[in-house]
Amino acid sequence: MVVAVSVGAVPVPAGTVLGVVANKLVPGLFDVTWSSGREAIVWEIRFPRVLLAGFVGAGLAVVGAALQSVTRNPLADPHLLGISSGGAAGAILALLHTGLFLGLLTVPLMAFAGALIATLVVLGVTRFAVATSADKLVLAGVAVSFIIMSLANVLIFLGDPKATHTVVFWMLGGLGLAQWLHLLFPLGILLLTVPYLMLRAADLNAMTIGDETAATLGIPVTRFRFTVFVVGALITGVMVAFSGIIGFVGLMIPHIARFLVGGSYTRVLPASLLLGAIFLIWADVAARTLMAPEDMPIGIVTGLIGGVFFILLLRAKTGGDR
Template identity: 45%
Template sequence: MQRFRSFSRASGTGRVTTQAETLDGRSSPGRAGPPAAASRWGFRVVLLALAVGVVLSVVAAVSVGPIGVPPSVVWRSVWAHLLDRAGSGDWPATQDTIVWEVRLPRVLLSVVVGAGLSVAGVVFQALVRNALADPYILGASSGASVGAAAVLLLGVLSSLGAYALAGGAFAGAAAAVTLVFLAAQDRGRVSPLRLVLCGVAVAGVCSSLTSLIVITDDDIDAARAVMSWTLGSLASARWDLLGLPSAVVVIGTLWLLLRARRLNSLSLGDETARTLGVDLRRFRAELIVVASLVTGAVVAVSGAIGFVGLMVPHMVRLVVGADHRRLLPVAALGGAIYLAWVDVAARTLLQPREIPIGVLTALLGGPFFVALIRRRGGDGATMR
């Protein structure tokens, strides 16, 4: 196979890589770059460090709040509940309730949502070869909000029972992303600038539809709940809300890992992907469904939380490169840590009031988005 040389900006090294390197995630003998074994060990160290970071972040996040709980009590309380020995410890019952019933479900939900949005961001960026793509900017989050609001206030898809909210969010996300992708195409090609503009337009329309659904409903309390939910919040976290989004994020990430080589080829361009035997139409449809399903599942329980899928994949790509076999798991762990700490800030900065977590992620992600545009310049947001 004739080698295809491409400049890997995402790796942050300025090193010239070949097509074979990009697809296999390793350097070939005789070329500049770390040996394959050293590269693999470095990736394992990063993965292990992030996994430990997730655990430590969960413990620390549970400990922090208006009523502080020592990390040792958090460990012992969790183990007591896991071993079905709740109430047998020597710590106050109040602390046990705070840990197990209030904070731990919320922190775990932030971990799941952060991982899901980050993985979805990786997929959307590979799907359109655009570093500016993420579930929020491409309208997936706004579309999911429309679907969820329709379920909550209009009773759409009520036949699905407990899965109605997730089903509505998924349908809205898939419809929005599909519309953006079709509108951004120009003779089979997708312009990064056109994609961002179409995403902003569709997101605006979806936000207007959500507002229209809210103001035309007679239930004022439900309408206020939906409007608060659209800003993004994990305040309603409960143990029974964790199962579905966790399963969707885990299964979706594993499915994507099995197709990491195809994602790598897609990132190199349509012609390269076709040369490697990828059915682009079918594969893109699969990616839209999986990414929308992940986005819809997490948005259904957290509301619209923006820019996580933009920031985390971009920062992770600077550390581990563009190989999706490494990028996907590291992005999931990095997103979990990031959103766990943003949620800590959301519930502690203005005590006793709580800042909607979507507001904080927008305050952090907005400047990052502008800086990314200015750095890449104009239409140069396409990943190479």
């Protein structure tokens, strides 16, 4: 995190970063040898941005891990299942049409509502199409994602042309609007939901084996799967509200975590949290530096890395099926 804060269009020495942060936490701890401009860059701009990257990366990764368990599909993630698209559509509706009628809470609440509606639609489509298998659940999610993004584009088309440029942030992903006050929402939702998933790690392990096995262990399969989807929608909706659509984090990171720590969810979930945070922090560093002083949307970086990973994963799965 210190290195990530120090890197950018205006480089700041790591010692200065540590000094600024220490003085903010314990005023007067160090002599101030840096300019007020550098202090503002570190404390007001980069540090909240790095923290937001860590929270969003951790949240998307743990949601991806949980969804891959309950759907028994290694390609499941919030982006592919339409949850991210629903969250973005809710945020766009708030920004362009309803206004901030609930103040600062409007965008995250609308994003959560959109993510939850997308989740319910995916579950409804699977019932309508009699596609109850885990694989077809992902296919239904992809189809719903396309439909929701089409509706989101209609909302953009009907919105004020002068304001539509602001929604590009949500469509391509970005962390440039991070503020200290905003961090309370993603941090709060992680503290509220991640302990639940950790406590249900044994149930997630059972779900990876199959519904029948989970049922014999006393797990209410349908209700538990629905609960995990709602928790995933809650986390994803809040993250999308402040970061836009960031794809493939939830797909890649759980696989890397399993490779490093094994398949047990007692280890996969905390490993995914940590690795997701690290990955998105460094993806944001790349987004800030590759085209400095311009900010590249972070969704481009994660999409490029994630797309290559997706292809390699498909190749590995295909090779294993032969």
